[in-house]
Amino acid sequence: MEIKEIEASETWPLRHKVMWPSKPIEFVVLPNDDEGLHFGLFDDEILISVISLFIESQGGQFRKFATDNYFQGRGYGTKLLSHLISEVKKRNIKNLRCDARTTAIEFYQRFGMKVASDIIRKNGKDYVMMELDFEQ
Numbered sequence: 001m002e003i004k005e006i007e008a009s010e011t012w013p014l015r016h017k018v019m020w021p022s023k024p025i026e027f028v029v030l031p032n033d034d035e036g037l038h039f040g041l042f043d044d045e046i047l048i049s050v051i052s053l054f055i056e057s058q059g060g061q062f063r064k065f066a067t068d069n070y071f072q073g074r075g076y077g078t079k080l081l082s083h084l085i086s087e088v089k090k091r092n093i094k095n096l097r098c099d100a101r102t103t104a105i106e107f108y109q110r111f112g113m114k115v116a117s118d119i120i121r122k123n124g125k126d127y128v129m130m131e132l133d134f135e136q
Protein backbone atom coordinates (compact mmCIF):
# COMPACT_ATOMS: atom_id res chain seq x y z
CA MET A 1 0.00 0.00 0.00
CA GLU A 2 1.22 3.49 -0.87
CA ILE A 3 -0.25 6.95 -0.27
CA LYS A 4 1.04 9.74 -2.45
CA GLU A 5 0.15 13.16 -3.76
CA ILE A 6 -1.57 12.99 -7.14
CA GLU A 7 -2.99 15.39 -9.71
CA ALA A 8 -6.59 16.55 -9.37
CA SER A 9 -7.48 14.91 -12.68
CA GLU A 10 -6.39 11.54 -11.28
CA THR A 11 -9.10 11.79 -8.61
CA TRP A 12 -11.97 12.47 -10.98
CA PRO A 13 -12.73 8.94 -12.25
CA LEU A 14 -12.89 7.49 -8.71
CA ARG A 15 -14.87 10.45 -7.36
CA HIS A 16 -17.33 9.94 -10.20
CA LYS A 17 -17.61 6.18 -9.82
CA VAL A 18 -18.17 6.29 -6.04
CA MET A 19 -19.98 9.55 -5.35
CA TRP A 20 -22.08 10.52 -8.35
CA PRO A 21 -22.09 7.75 -10.99
CA SER A 22 -25.41 8.90 -12.44
CA LYS A 23 -24.11 12.41 -13.15
CA PRO A 24 -21.62 13.46 -15.84
CA ILE A 25 -17.98 13.32 -14.72
CA GLU A 26 -17.83 17.13 -14.78
CA PHE A 27 -20.13 17.06 -11.73
CA VAL A 28 -17.22 15.90 -9.52
CA VAL A 29 -14.70 18.44 -10.82
CA LEU A 30 -14.32 21.30 -8.35
CA PRO A 31 -13.74 24.84 -9.68
CA ASN A 32 -10.72 25.21 -7.37
CA ASP A 33 -9.28 21.70 -7.85
CA ASP A 34 -6.06 23.26 -9.16
CA GLU A 35 -5.57 24.94 -5.75
CA GLY A 36 -5.89 21.75 -3.71
CA LEU A 37 -3.60 18.99 -2.55
CA HIS A 38 -4.83 15.62 -3.73
CA PHE A 39 -3.87 12.29 -2.24
CA GLY A 40 -4.41 8.79 -3.49
CA LEU A 41 -4.09 5.46 -1.75
CA PHE A 42 -2.79 2.73 -4.05
CA ASP A 43 -2.58 -1.02 -3.52
CA ASP A 44 -0.69 -2.95 -6.18
CA GLU A 45 -0.71 0.27 -8.24
CA ILE A 46 -4.54 0.34 -8.22
CA LEU A 47 -6.04 3.63 -7.05
CA ILE A 48 -8.42 2.65 -4.24
CA SER A 49 -9.15 5.87 -2.34
CA VAL A 50 -8.81 9.62 -2.95
CA ILE A 51 -9.15 12.78 -0.86
CA SER A 52 -8.58 16.46 -1.63
CA LEU A 53 -7.39 19.13 0.81
CA PHE A 54 -7.94 22.85 0.43
CA ILE A 55 -6.05 25.20 2.75
CA GLU A 56 -7.24 28.70 3.58
CA SER A 57 -5.31 30.75 6.11
CA GLN A 58 -5.09 28.62 9.28
CA GLY A 59 -7.82 26.16 8.30
CA GLY A 60 -8.23 23.25 5.98
CA GLN A 61 -11.17 21.55 4.36
CA PHE A 62 -11.16 18.13 2.80
CA ARG A 63 -13.54 17.32 0.02
CA LYS A 64 -14.41 14.53 -2.36
CA PHE A 65 -13.20 11.70 -0.12
CA ALA A 66 -14.01 8.50 -1.98
CA THR A 67 -13.04 4.85 -1.66
CA ASP A 68 -13.84 2.36 -4.39
CA ASN A 69 -17.02 0.54 -3.37
CA TYR A 70 -15.36 -2.86 -3.80
CA PHE A 71 -12.68 -1.94 -1.23
CA GLN A 72 -14.89 -0.18 1.35
CA GLY A 73 -14.87 -1.55 4.88
CA ARG A 74 -11.27 -2.78 4.67
CA GLY A 75 -9.54 0.16 6.36
CA TYR A 76 -8.27 1.95 3.26
CA GLY A 77 -10.32 5.10 3.92
CA THR A 78 -9.17 5.11 7.54
CA LYS A 79 -5.52 4.94 6.43
CA LEU A 80 -5.99 7.75 3.90
CA LEU A 81 -7.80 10.06 6.32
CA SER A 82 -5.17 9.36 9.01
CA HIS A 83 -2.50 10.32 6.48
CA LEU A 84 -4.34 13.52 5.63
CA ILE A 85 -4.65 14.48 9.30
CA SER A 86 -0.89 13.94 9.71
CA GLU A 87 -0.25 16.19 6.69
CA VAL A 88 -2.51 18.88 8.17
CA LYS A 89 -0.65 18.78 11.48
CA LYS A 90 2.75 19.04 9.72
CA ARG A 91 1.54 22.18 7.98
CA ASN A 92 0.44 23.74 11.30
CA ILE A 93 -3.16 24.02 10.17
CA LYS A 94 -5.29 24.84 13.21
CA ASN A 95 -8.52 23.11 12.22
CA LEU A 96 -9.90 20.76 9.65
CA ARG A 97 -13.46 20.56 8.40
CA CYS A 98 -15.58 18.71 5.91
CA ASP A 99 -19.16 18.50 4.74
CA ALA A 100 -19.98 14.92 5.68
CA ARG A 101 -22.86 12.87 4.45
CA THR A 102 -24.97 12.06 7.48
CA THR A 103 -24.38 8.37 6.81
CA ALA A 104 -20.66 8.93 7.54
CA ILE A 105 -20.90 10.89 10.81
CA GLU A 106 -19.83 7.95 12.99
CA PHE A 107 -16.82 7.29 10.77
CA TYR A 108 -15.55 10.85 11.18
CA GLN A 109 -16.27 10.88 14.90
CA ARG A 110 -13.70 8.08 15.30
CA PHE A 111 -11.08 10.66 14.28
CA GLY A 112 -12.29 13.16 16.89
CA MET A 113 -14.35 15.23 14.48
CA LYS A 114 -17.47 16.89 15.85
CA VAL A 115 -20.72 17.88 14.16
CA ALA A 116 -20.71 21.67 13.78
CA SER A 117 -23.92 22.44 11.89
CA ASP A 118 -27.49 21.46 11.35
CA ILE A 119 -28.31 19.10 8.50
CA ILE A 120 -28.22 20.68 5.07
CA ARG A 121 -29.51 19.09 1.89
CA LYS A 122 -27.44 19.26 -1.29
CA ASN A 123 -28.16 17.41 -4.52
CA GLY A 124 -30.63 15.12 -2.77
CA LYS A 125 -28.22 14.09 0.03
CA ASP A 126 -28.10 15.14 3.70
CA TYR A 127 -24.87 16.63 5.04
CA VAL A 128 -23.49 18.20 8.20
CA MET A 129 -20.33 20.21 8.64
CA MET A 130 -17.81 18.41 10.84
CA GLU A 131 -14.72 19.93 12.43
CA LEU A 132 -11.54 18.85 14.12
CA ASP A 133 -9.53 21.44 16.08
CA PHE A 134 -5.82 20.94 16.68
CA GLU A 135 -5.45 23.82 19.17
CA GLN A 136 -7.11 22.89 22.43
